[in-house]
Amino acid sequence: MNKPLLATLRGAKPSVPPMWLMRQAGRYLPEYRALRAEKGGFLALATDPNAAAEVTIQPIRRFGFDGAILFSDILMVPWALGQQLTFGPGEGPRLSPPLVDAALDALQRVPERLEPVYGTCERVAAALPPQTAFLGFAGSPWTVATYMVAGQGSKDQHETRGFAYADEGAFQAIIDAIVAMTIDYLARQIEAGVEAVQLFDSWAGSLSPAQFERWVIAPNAAIVAGLRARCPDAIIIGFPKGAGGKLPAYARETGVDAIGLDETVDPVWAHAVLPAGLPVQGNLDPLALFAGGAALDEGIDRVLAAFADRPHVFNLGHGIGQFTPIAHVEHLVARVRGESR
Numbered sequence: 001m002n003k004p005l006l007a008t009l010r011g012a013k014p015s016v017p018p019m020w021l022m023r024q025a026g027r028y029l030p031e032y033r034a035l036r037a038e039k040g041g042f043l044a045l046a047t048d049p050n051a052a053a054e055v056t057i058q059p060i061r062r063f064g065f066d067g068a069i070l071f072s073d074i075l076m077v078p079w080a081l082g083q084q085l086t087f088g089p090g091e092g093p094r095l096s097p098p099l100v101d102a103a104l105d106a107l108q109r110v111p112e113r114l115e116p117v118y119g120t121c122e123r124v125a126a127a128l129p130p131q132t133a134f135l136g137f138a139g140s141p142w143t144v145a146t147y148m149v150a151g152q153g154s155k156d157q158h159e160t161r162g163f164a165y166a167d168e169g170a171f172q173a174i175i176d177a178i179v180a181m182t183i184d185y186l187a188r189q190i191e192a193g194v195e196a197v198q199l200f201d202s203w204a205g206s207l208s209p210a211q212f213e214r215w216v217i218a219p220n221a222a223i224v225a226g227l228r229a230r231c232p233d234a235i236i237i238g239f240p241k242g243a244g245g246k247l248p249a250y251a252r253e254t255g256v257d258a259i260g261l262d263e264t265v266d267p268v269w270a271h272a273v274l275p276a277g278l279p280v281q282g283n284l285d286p287l288a289l290f291a292g293g294a295a296l297d298e299g300i301d302r303v304l305a306a307f308a309d310r311p312h313v314f315n316l317g318h319g320i321g322q323f324t325p326i327a328h329v330e331h332l333v334a335r336v337r338g339e340s341r
Helices: 004-009 030-039 042-046 049-063 076-080 111-127 141-150 158-166 168-191 209-230 244-254 267-273 286-291 293-306 326-336
Strands: 067-069 084-087 093-096 133-139 196-201 236-240 258-260 280-284 312-316
Touching: 004 133, 004 196, 004 312, 030 042, 030 049, 042 049, 042 084, 049 067, 049 111, 049 326, 076 084, 076 111, 076 141, 076 168, 093 141, 111 133, 111 168, 133 141, 133 168, 141 158, 141 168, 141 196, 141 209, 158 168, 158 209, 168 196, 168 209, 196 209, 209 236, 209 244, 236 244, 244 258, 244 267, 267 280, 267 293, 280 286, 280 293, 286 293, 286 326, 293 312, 293 326
Parallel strands: 067 133, 133 196, 196 236, 236 258, 258 280, 280 312
Antiparallel strands: 084 093
16 A cells, blocks of 8 residues: 655655654653553663554554654664663663763673564554554664763753764764664664664754764764665655754755754745755644644644645654643644645
8 A cells, every 4th residue: 555654755745745743652642651651661661562562553543643653762772782771750861881981892782682672663564554654763873972972861962072072083983883783773673664764863953064064964874875785775864953054965965865854944944955856854843733723723834835845744843742732633633634724
């Protein structure tokens, strides 16, 4: 059966854009909260293939999105590279030892930690409706490295940016390790049933132009080339959040099939400056979805109008917030599909 999402990522322009939402499987859904409470924590949930498959499918069952995205986390790769990964109650993920204080070579790699993810992929691929595309993902090297170096997330990635300037060789080794593991990780996802993948670079916006070229564009281009060598038909979406004016260079130089746009990007500008015919994804502000009402309708219509003449996957500019009302998501789906105007 034809899958509108995959067709659009290959350059088709259907009259109604396909859609999925970043973090569509998550805390705003009561069925997700119930299963997470039963499992006792995020990592236990993400490494149980049956439970993670159920979470992946929950938003498809509820909203009928055109794409399901694998339920996992971008920090699975550093966990497989040998860092310890924890998710404490009420706090973000933590990696230890942080590489600002420890050597990469001291880590003992544990690639078998990724095996449950491939099990999840197999279960989801077997259970999705025939028209629903299945997306996998990984974190892009720069973003993953910020957590590996600092041990946790930060607002401006100060520690990692400083590390990259102070010891380029050591930081390049971290990036190279992430690239190599990510190529294998994504190839294995595809072999297990994933049909397209997204590279999340959530912190790409914190870098200067020269650093962006070295730590965002070059590593992502290496992943695209390496993955295509393993899986020639791979469909790859790049999402460099915060890239702004550097988006055209990212599009030209990484070789991705589609570009995800965050909510700070003017969609009219993006359509004007990105390569003709390049599929785009996005970019409704998640807070407009949270707010609902006229702000939501105007935001939806603005995005749809801007990309009417380009292959377009409707999505948010970043992940859906945990307090977003389900009724607003239902309204979004209906309006994008022309069922509510």
